[in-house]
Amino acid sequence: MEKIGIFCSASNEIDQEFVEATRQLGEWMGKEKKTLVYGGTNLGLMECIARASKMNGGKVIGVIPALLEENGRTSSLPDQVIQTSNLSDRKDIIVEKSDILVALPGGIGTLDEVFHVISAASLGYHSKKIVFYNIAGFYNSLLAALNEMEQKYFIRKQQRNTYAVANSFEELALLLK
Known part of the structure; x- marks a missing residue:
């Protein structure tokens, strides 16, 4: 897997544990020469993973909707920026x-992206898998709800x-090899 699409928080107010795990993943991606494909903003975990990946030799592709770009939310880190007209186009391109x-x-945006990927795969639009990186059990409740459904x-x-x-970085790295 050379190109890894990342969906994540754009909040700057989240617990440091999530920031550190994201930095670790970005660092690994850079060292492994993986290409990061992500939402392209300069906020939260998005900026964190882009910075860590780039600083460690990775290529970064940011996919940013016009509205976020107009509001000055575009990261300066991507090697390539792909502009979209809306969030739906951004998901499809990622x-x-x-x-x-x-x-x-x-948050809500990440969940929208996750279910977009799962729904499209289940209908045969693509055969790509999404991995829930369950840092500190973050997705336990959602996974339980999916199991119940x-x-x-x-x-x-x-x-x-x-x-x-x-459930760990080691498990994630094996899935991304």
């Missing part, structure tokens, strides 16, 4: 340009094949 996708801790037949069992869970 998926298209990536070999695999990773969901770091995030599957047990009640709201989610087909084959949809489970569209995502994986990494």
